[in-house]
Amino acid sequence: MEYSRATEYLCxxxxxxxxxxxxxxxCGDQLGLSLQISDGVILHISFEHKGCLISSACAAxxxxxxxxxxxxxxxxxSPRELLNFNFEQLTPRRRRCATLATELLSQMLRDYQLNQSDN
Structure with missing residues (x-):
């Protein structure tokens, strides 16, 4: 619950x-991630969010x-390793909320590596 109110990365x-x-x-949750990367390392990350506390907290x-x-x-x-969280305690629908940020990150990193290999 504490992370759902975290604002350090909410920008x-x-x-x-x-x-x-x-x-x-x-459920309609919407999440946006922004990354600054240098030499293959995440320097800065932020998120924008509209939705439930679970997806917001997991993004933070x-x-x-x-x-x-x-x-x-x-x-x-894995999403479990990235978030250091046991998803078994959530219903299947809420697991989707919890892994929204990790799913988006995975897509972004895949796209980044494809783009880097094209250059």
């Missing part, structure tokens, strides 16, 4: 390298947990 980055959004069609936890980490390490981690 817009001034000059992001990657920006993307995702929507949970089952994700931001805190991935700052300063390399993309290659992050791509190998």
């Amino acid at each position: 817009k980055l001034p000059y992001p390298d990657l920006v993307s959004t995702i929507r949970n069609p089952s 936890v994700l931001c805190e947990n991935i700052m300063g980490k390399s993309i290659s390490v992050l791509k190998q981690q």
